[in-house]
Amino acid sequence: MALKLDSKIPAGALADKWSNHKAAIKVVSPANKRKLDIIIVGTGLGGASAAASLGEMGYNVKVFCIQDSPRRAHSIAAQGGINAAKNYQNDNDSVYRLFYDTIKGGDYRAREANVYRLAEVSNLIIDQCVAQGVPFAREYGGLLANRSFGGAQVSRTFYARGQTGQQLLLGAYAALNKEIAAGSVKSYPRHEMLDIVVEDGEAKGIIARNLVTGEIERHGAHAVVIATGGYGNVFFLSTNAMGSNGSAAFQCYRKGAGFANPCFTQIHPTCIPIHGTQQSKLTLMSESLRNDGRIWVPKKMEDVEAIRKGTKKPSDIAEEDRDYYLERRYPAFGNLVPRDVASRAAKERCDAGYGVNETGLAVFLDFKTAIERLGEDIIKQRYGNLFDMYEEITDVSPYKEPMQIFPAVHYTMGGIWVDYNLMTTIPGLYAIGEANFSDHGANRLGASALMQGLADGYFVLPYTIGDYLSKKIQAPKVSTDTPAFAEAEKAVKEKIEKLFSINGKQSVDDIHKRLGNIMWNNVGMARTKESLEKAIKEIQALRKEFWTDVKVVGTANSFNVELEKALRLVDYLELGELMARDALNREESCGGHFRSEHQTEEGEALRHDDEFAYAAVWEYKGMDKEPELTKEPLDYEFTHRAQRNYKD
């Protein structure tokens, strides 16, 4: 039976949809809110802001995170900023322009209504964060400062030094703390959700593992919200935190929630290149560097070779021998093209042999021009901490020599399918932030992830969840003493026992690294039918190997990181295949998804709107069974779909 997808997009003009919808949906009275329980999994910008807002409204909230404190969720790592259509810079910005840039940046694969709502509430986010004491950068007049970001021709990004994500999360975490102190929210740090419990077709709670004691716990609620971020760590090496994982989202998929556009992965153009086989993660250098940095490779192959050999320094290469390829190919946006475009352009140059380090997988990001124009002091003010960090890692000072950068997996636009209310195909189960699929289409613009997390958590979910919960005001407390909970708990315990019983030869990381290689080589920046079919076969084989040869040491009833990693890898091994399947199905190139068979003569992504203007929603059918595809058509009523053009 195919999934029934009702996106619940309200009727009416684009600008009125959200107001109309808010007016139409039901609310829960304060007396009834007290009787309703909500579980939120994840405490990043989405989870923390939702928990704080819902607690404040009067619901009983339980919030779970795998880290030792809610403050450590990976939202903190966002450096550059958060977009809002404030038009404080008087550069003719507007809600519509932010909406349009986001839709276009997403290569016309997002829902218009969702994206417009996102742009609409973006302004509220800035107000909210300022009121919470987020120390945004300010001008001498005391007003908020802005910077530019990729994919936009206006300056609409608000920032707090190189730590915007950290500061926004501290704001949301503080709001959460306020509610924890007030008793409306209960926090469960070092807890990992291992299953979602569905009873009578509705989400009724979760099974969680206390990561300190290893105890398996049951938690019931009238609604469950998944805010666990993205699944980029399928690739092993990514800019995600080591603990970021796709398991919570994947359990929802297993229990019947549709998973949309899994293949839409964002490869971030400005990461520090890989240096060896023992590396554990890739470090991102903020996209804001592209404001003043110029990206280039040498024009002449002999220069490339000289740099690789170390006989020439990058600064020795004369201006006329440098190929500022982004400025050459995209004169209008130059170094500020969207991430997918910049990443692919770097890959194109490196594939042509112009990569500038030993591995041939690096290009230069050069601040020479900016330092000459603005002086070292200003550059230091703007990017000092990033430059220091770069030097710490690579032993090279970006003030003297250009940085080396290369694209790396960064963000997953795909995720759990949700309707306009952010509810999944399982009633009572919601997904917000990066965990859902809704707002970024096939590519996310810089500084928009923070915007979406906070929009969902502060301004959308707290209203839309009421529409569902208003039907539950008569419902008693959710009992965890039911067959559904018992069954879910039993399944989790059996899975854990099974993992220990294999006692094979390979460590979890050994297998994860191999999965990462398969993914990067075949489901990475450029995908082909052959590579994807190969990936599916290889992943299936690797999965078999995992279930027969993995070695998980330690015990179930203790703090056991190996077990945590093994449980996550179980899901990556299926998620990887799902990504490949989705990529194989999508016979077009769009945003972060680039099928080599589908490109323009100039090598740009070639969409096929007639065939693929839909969100691909997959339904789980079993571990070794093909998932079933349902399509949610994306009707563009208000914008004209065009080939993305960043040239003029």
Next chain:
Amino acid sequence: MNFKLKIWRQKDAKSQGAFETYEVKNISADTSFLEMLDILNNDLVHAGKEPVAFDHDCREGICGMCSLHINGHAHGPAQAVTTCQMYMRKFKDGSTITIEPWRSAAFPVIKDLVVNRGAYDEILQAGGFVSVRTNSVPDGNAIPIPKKDADESMDAAACVGCGACAATCKNGSAMLFVAARVSSLAKLPQGRVEGARRAKAMVAKMDELGFGNCTNTGACQAECPKQISIAHIARLNREFLAAKLQD
């Protein structure tokens, strides 16, 4: 590069711990400290032994999760970085490296090098927030804030809550952590409103949780990965005393 590692191993909170010695070989100088531990752990797993438990997450110096006391220094001998941002080129080839968990009565060991820093959450829950409700706020530009104040607030807000200050302090004092939050909010008009209440509540909670007293040694700022100045402690003192004198 080759190293000898002396690592604190402790089964759980209740067990007695002890140092164990390991050797790691052929480590590239570009390897980060935590990657070096990953390599050790992978070897241990292959040998059927339990890997060393240590906290870490973002590995880019911002989440505040990593927390190792290396050769007598919180976050190791490098300045202004967290453990994850330290690279093996900082160590002498062939040397012995001693790795211990944070030691503070308020941060009990959970396992090996992992400690419980829940006390920091509790302190922030006592008052490290501005009491505003979602959606009931004025425009972001309604109150201009002098750039200098916003910058100072940001200096303090850079705290990642890693616990190095209390772990380093010979008195086990959490003052730099508490001060960073109090000071950051005190420099902004939005935070000023309940400044007195915040300072009193957070200090009271800090005392209650068994942290020690600041004796102005400045060890915290020396080891702080975000180089937060003890000037914020002075501001906390001022805020607290002014609040108390008005009681």
Next chain:
Amino acid sequence: MSCFLCNSSLGKKLVMSVTGCCLVLFLLFHMAMNLVALINPAGYNTICALLGANWYAVVATVGLAALVVLHFMYALILTVNNYRARGSQRYAVTANEPGVEWASKNMLVLGVIVILGLLLHLVHFWSKMMLVELMGAEGTMVAGEFVHATDGATLVAFTFSKWYNVVLYLVWLTALWFHLNHGVWSMFQTVGWANDVWYPRLKCASKVVSTLVILGFAAVIVGFFVMSICGCGVEVCTDACCAGHNHAH
């Protein structure tokens, strides 16, 4: 109010700061007074007489004693708290954090040395001066000679003619120098009168104050010792002494 000075960490620190500040002021006064002994022994004895067993001097002495006791008791309480806060398991390896003064980590040890020195000092001087007067006596026998209770100059000359006293006092002063070096700027920090701009200034002022105090005291000690070996010991118990004595009555 009273509560937070006993219960709260910052309240206790405030007590340390304020008592410390008063004691520093006293030291400055005492040092200035001592210098008089070097310049004009008779004048010094006049001061001694003024500060004999007069009610205001006794009240001030009791006040001073209270300050010392408070400062020391609070230091002990704070140290015990701090030791507990550090936890039962200590670091196997410790290192010096860059920029951290040695004194700041050893204030209690330095304080104990200062207190021991103080006791010695009380035996040497106070017990032979104010205490004698309080007991109703006129003076006491020192090394076989009668020394009048207000004849500070003679006591000074006698005490610092002995090399071991000189050494003990100099050790004491060294400890005091370190103690003040951290203590003076620290008391500003504790009451919140400090910031990044003022740290260098405050730390410089700390050094200046502690060095002044110590140099002032040491000058008298060394001065009298040198005089004693040069054989030009001060003969003071003449007019000045009697004058002082008469004034006191």
